Amino acid sequence: MTQPAPRSLRLHIGLFGRRNVGKSSLLNAFTRQQVSIVSDVKGTTTDPVEKPMELLPLGPVLFVDTAGVDDEGALGELRMARTRAVLDRVDLGVIVTEGTSWGEFEAGLLAELQARKVPALVVHNKADLGGDAAPRHPADLPFVAVSALRGMGIPALKEALLRLAPADFFDNRRLVSDLVPPGGLAVLVVPIDKEAPKGRLILPQVMAIRDLLDGESMVMVVQERELRPALARLKEPPALVVTDSQAFLKVAADVPRDVPMTSFSILMSRFQGDLAEQVRGTLGIERLKGGDKVLVAETCGHHPVGEDIGRVKIPRWLTQYVGARLEFEHVQGRDFPEDLTPYGLVVHCGNCTGNRREMLSRIHRAREAGVPLTNYGLTIAYSLGIFERALEPFPAAKALLESTHAAN
CATH class of the missing domain: 3.40.50.11410 (Rossmann fold)
Known part of the structure; x- marks a missing residue:
């Protein structure tokens, strides 16, 4: 079975707005699933709700439905803190309003996103309620009018998200394959980690193997005690040795000084x-x-x-x-x-x-x-x-x- 893209590699799209403007309904309408609980009671969404999906032709994305950030009281402050933490990790922000409303609160949300250089889109929800008022928001800000309840405007919302997705998100960043030429060999030192579920490797190891295969490089996977005899069997030295950081000293001792060596964790620092x-x-x-x-x-x-x-x-x-x-x-x-x-x-x-x-x-x-x-x-x-x-x-x-x- 094909494995889904890790959440770390997905475009993160955050839904922000006042309580009861329809953020959860919008997410449910967009994904065609009951991802978030919907209620007329304000503040129903208490914690960020995440939904991974494929947004073609963009690829894997992660929607994050947040609690209303105009919440009140001690519990409301906790919800707001969790919502603001989402601002630090989204790649694209959607400000959801009710009808054509736009005020200081929404302007503050926009300022938070702009301070983080996050592209923003305004979604005026509940467009089915009618009204002749023109949408209110900064003139240069893209917007879409939708009705999450009736499914109106969802295709236009999808197109707007595709247009706003940061151009450099899928910029062919490589974890390791740019360090190993096509046809070259990378040796991965993979101790059996007690924290990894039985029968699986930890995520950076899986990511490295896939990236090297995508780069048409060869991969040899060994445990630390097998590294020295494995290297001795090679006719040519590998282009790179990558080790679990916990085995650094032994691997450094076993790898010839002229063979480049690093760790999965350092690769992740760059990636x-x-x-x-x-x-x-x-x-x-x-x-x-x-x-x-x-x-x-x-x-x-x-x-x-x-x-x-x-x-x-x-x-x-x-x-x-x-x-x-x-x-x-x-x-x-x-x-x-x-x-x-x-x-x-x-x-x-x-x-x-x-x-x-x-x-x-x-x-x-x-x-x-x-x-x-x-x-x-x-x-x-x-x-x-x-x-x-x-x-x-x-x-x-x-x-x-x-x-x-x-x-x-």
């Missing part, structure tokens, strides 16, 4: 975030001192087991490198502190289950707060003394590192 910025963030490890707080963030919600990479191994390696006790805090999923200033460092996972816009937003927020943000693989490589080698497949990142060293 899902900003490798150069995270390389700069990694150098912030040098400024850590005893008692500093380190935030460890991961976007997936796996249950920690055994020697968990984020909760056990990275804290151990960082503490050993700094030579002093550090305080570690952990967040998962969509949870990410608004205020990052209490932290001396943020260590983020590869974000394989998030999307690139959300990762870039987190990197930006850390930079604005003056807090270095790095990545699991980068942190491990730096702590173990193989940072420069892990960056060799990425000339721009390595040059940045060398220039930084020279400046200091």
